Amino acid sequence: MAGTTDPEGAVDPRYRIAVYFDGDREAERIEAILEERTHRYRGVVLAETSAERIGRLRAAGCIVDVRADLTAEHAARSEGTATDALPGSAGPQSMLPPRGAGAAGTTDRVAPDPEFVADLTERAVGAGEQHAADPETAAPLPAPSGEPRYNTYLVRIPGPLDRDRRAAFAEIGARIVEFQPAGTYRLRLTREQRDRVADLSWVIAVRPWDLADTVTYALGDALALDARRAAGPQLAGDEGAAVPDPYLDTFDVLVHDPLDLATLRPALDATPGVEVLAAVDVMLRFRTDLTGDRRRDLLAVVAAREETRRVAPYRPPLLYADHARRLVGVDRIGPRADGDAPTAPVPWTGAGEIVGVFDSGVDGTHPDLVDRIAAGESLVGGDTFDLCGHGTHVAGIIAGSGAASGGRITGVAPGARLAVFRVFDEDNRLHVGPSLGPLLARAVDAGAHIINLSWGNPLSGSYDQYSLAVDKFVAEHPDVLVIVAAGNSGVAPRGTHEFNTCGTPATAKNVLTVGACDTDRDNDGLAELTWDRFRQPQFPLPPAGGEHVCGDPDLPAAISSRGPSDYGSVVPHLLAPGTFVLSARSSSARMDPRLPWRENPDHDGRYVYIGGTSMAAPVVAGAAAVVRQYLREVHLLASPSAALMKAVLIAATRRLPSLRTPNSAQDLGYPDFDQGFGRLDLGIVLPTPDAPADRRLVWADLSDADPDALEAFADPEGTRRGSRAYRLTVPAGPHPDDLRVVLAWTDQPGSAVQNNLDLAVTTPDGTMLVGNQEHTYNKVPGFDRSAVLRLTGLPLDRANTVESVRIGNPPPGTYTIRVFAQNTPFPAQGYALCVAGPIDEAGLTTP
Known part of the structure; x- marks a missing residue:
């Protein structure tokens, strides 16, 4: 009806x-x-x-x-x-203000230009016709002759995939590859199966995956720029002869299924002018010496092949703590004595933890690092010695002992040790294949449960092969927390910080993405420095240009990349100090002129200032080592999951004032795309000598294999369930601490949330709050948001694998916390639930 x-x-x-x-x-x-x-x-x-x-x-x-x-x-x-009704390639960012929309313009661009898609489509068809007429003079890599045999389809259904619908797909033989926003699923089908799926009464629409889904705006931009350069020095700043893009000879291809490489790779291997550089899992990278129209013809045919899911130009990733340590609260944490009398702080130091660092190497002879290296390996030839200076600086922020400064300049986790992998060569070029999984596994083999990646591709929020590979890695290693720098692509050409500038793999769902805030440093004249002086081309106008580079730790750094991802998620997740951080300097470093660095004359040149999210990420990696040691030693939790670590760190954030005008198109509530959930401060969650006596940290940590893991539409006669409730009691107040509830889970790989969970908290007076309730961006895709809110009052989140509820001055009484499975195409789904604040001794209980 x-x-x-x-x-x-x-x-x-x-x-x-x-x-x-x-x-x-x-x-x-x-x-x-x-x-x-x-x-x-x-x-x-x-x-x-x-x-x-x-x-x-x-x-x-x-x-x-x-x-x-x-x-x-x-x-x-x-x-x-x-x-x-099927969504096109525009993606969720279409709700953001368009590029060039006055002072509020953004870098919001997801879909390729329609004219570019039409041109490639025409070229792909022409290549097939030419090959049929004269194979010897045809364009390389001809498309299969005859009618294309599509085997990947987008299928839209109303609402989630319940058990009956999943069973109907299974009976037909349809294989679900990925969930996408707005109730759309990517399926592998034969033509006969396609017809049977289309005949299902509850299927709204079926269409083949086509070239508009495959090509990216990055590919269109790169080819357009290359064409303009080939035509002559027409770009601003061009002088003399045109210089082609030095990287537009290498391309990355994602395929739909690992088996697709068995047909696509031989076709590319047999194509003149093409060299396959690597092919692993669902990723392939090739280089070509073809130019101009021949190159465009090649790309058109590659994009049109049925194996291809995505084509993009390869861009080599870029390399993107005395004050930092204090600002994230490490110096304040420590146990209390009995009663209310505090003891002297005995902070946890990360002892017993190993942090994997993939960077430019490390100067292991530096006094701060001489005994901090647990394992080291160079993947670019030679040894692990750092000639750039970036990796040594990162290592010092995480685990520097402070030996060269008499303990003044100390890493966040000086008791931790490091597994160092040099992956950048002397020219600072990353040397890894298209998949990061095998690379990151080396750190696991060395004993690391925390990995720091202070580099990435500045691809404007794209979910590319690196993000996919890291998500897959964490899904396969759910006790390993990967921390990724958001990127240094923040810009404000009109005076307002633009969206969609995060790099990759910072857009992965299963990582913790870190942006930079200012430090509170005021020495060497740094507190007077504003961004319009320090980075004038990117920040020429107020208000962004007038923001200070240092001095206010509650201010997101202007250069820090902003979200959202191209599937609408909140990135970065949190901020940490990242401007002019003082840390270890490699003794032989030829400081890269692209790095925002400054000499420090003290301590015999053993330390140097460098700024960026590359510095903020290791601050968080060190904090993660401290948290993990605390959970192991104080709470006897042998192997906390990456989801739990992520939840605790996000619970330990301070909400910062919004940079956006209230009620404007760019005011997206909280969390937002400038700060995520806020600035990290462990001192508001972990014990401190002056903490309230009723401050507690409690949690539930369930793997996907746990009997209590959730499955949407679970069989009433089965062992799984679709939701779970917890209760806790807040004692009589008043309470200076907020009650902080964070739900996080490690999702299946894919460019949107695959298994979606939701969080709801009912207060003692019956008020219901849901996860990320204040976040307003694209909250209910596929429906009119205002109408749904009028009906339910619950703006449920479908784009994030982290949901948070914060209650200031929480009234005493019993709180009910519910976690429920909204949609689980790939059951079952574990999760981590973390609660911090004023909680009575009974902790977290189940009814």
Whole structure:
């Protein structure tokens, strides 16, 4: 039933909903309110109902998730527009202000230019026709002759993939590859299977994966720029003869399935002028000496082949702590004595932890690092000695002992040790294949559970092969936390910080992405330095240009890259000090002129200032080592998951003032794309000598294999469940600490959230708060957000694998925390739930 009509002809809308419950009594109460046909799974009741009954459920304190507007869906089918419902390549960023929208303009660009796509399509067709007519003079790598045999399709369905729908796909033989926003799934199908899927009554639309999905705006930009350069010195700053792009001979290809490499690689190997450099898993990198139209023809045919999922130009990744240590609260943490009398701080130092560092190497002879290296390997030939200076600086921030400065300039985790891997050569070029998984596994083999990557590709928020590879690595090593610098591509040409500048793999879901805030340094005249003086081309105008480079640790650094990712997630996750950080200097460093560095004359030149998210990331890596030691030694947690570590670190953040004008198009609530969840400060979560006596840190940490891991639409007769409830009590106050609840999980690889969980907290007075409730960006894709909020009051998050609820001055009483599985195409899904703040001794319990 699409809807009912009242006597005056108005249609009463109908909605497909999911209502979450904890026990049979609550489920019966939900079914009594609905008074119509329902289907009960473990933890969730599904129904089709009216707005009036949704309001009654809401008044009863139920968590209602509106899955589909059945009236609008019926209208679309009746008008024959359902096949247009599939999203194109525009992606979620289309809700951001467009590029050039006055002072609020952004760098929001996801879809390739339509003219570029049309040109490549014409070239691909022409290449096939030419090959059929005259193979010897045809363009290289001809497309398969005859009608294309598409085997990858985008299939849109209303709402999540429940057990019955998953079973229907399985019966047909359809294989689900990836979930994408707006209820769309990427499936591998034969033509016969495609027809059977299209005939399913609940399938809205089916279309083949096409060239517009495959090519990227980065590819279009690169080829357009190369064409302009070939035509002559027409660009601003060009002088003399045109200089071609030195990197536009190498391209990365993602395929849909590892088996696709078995057909695509031989075709490329047999193509004159093409050299396959690497092929692993679903990633292939090739180089070509073809130029001009021949190169465009080649790329057109590669993009049009059925194996290809994505084509982009290869760009070699770029290399992107006395004050930092204090600003992240490490100097304040330590145990209390009995009662209220504090003892002298005995901070945890990261002892027993190994941090993997993939960088330009390290000067192991530096006094601060001489005994900090647990393992070292050069993957670029030679030894691990750092000639650039970047890797030594990073290593000193993490684990420097302070020996060369009498303990004054000390790393965040001076008790930790390092597994150092040199992956940048003397020219600072990264030497790894298209997949990072085998590389990162070397750190695991050396005993590391924390990995720092202070480098990346500045690809404007793209989820590329590096992000995919890191997500896959963490999914396979769920106890390894990978920390990634967001990038130094922050710009404000119109005076307002632009969005979509994060690099990759910073856009991965399973990592902790770190942006930079200012330090509070005021020496050497640094506090007077503003960005319009320090980086004038990027920040020529106020207000961004007038922001200070140092002095205010609650100010995101202007150069720090901003989110969102191209699938709409919050990046960076948090900030740490990153401007003019003082740390170890390599004795033989030829300081890269591209690095924002400055000499420090003290301590015989043993230290140097460098700034950027490259410095902020190791601050967090050191803090992670401290947290992991604390969890192991104080709470006897032998192997905390990466999701739990991520949740604790995000709980330990201070919310910063927004840089955006209130109620403007760029005011996206909290968390936002400048600061993420805020600035790291361990002293607000871990014990400190002056902390309130009732401050506690409690958690649940479940792997995917745990019997309590969640599955959406779990069989009522099975062992899995679709939701789980926890309770805790806040004692009588007042409370200076917030109550902080953070849910995080390690997701399956893919360029959107695959297995989606949600967080809800009910306060003692019955008020319900949901995860990331204040974050307003693209909260309910596929529906009109305002209409859904009017119905449910719950702006549920579908774009992030971290959700947070913070309650200031929490009233005493019992709080109920629910974690529920909204959609799990790849069950089951584990998670980490972390709660910090004023909590009584009973901690976190299950009803």
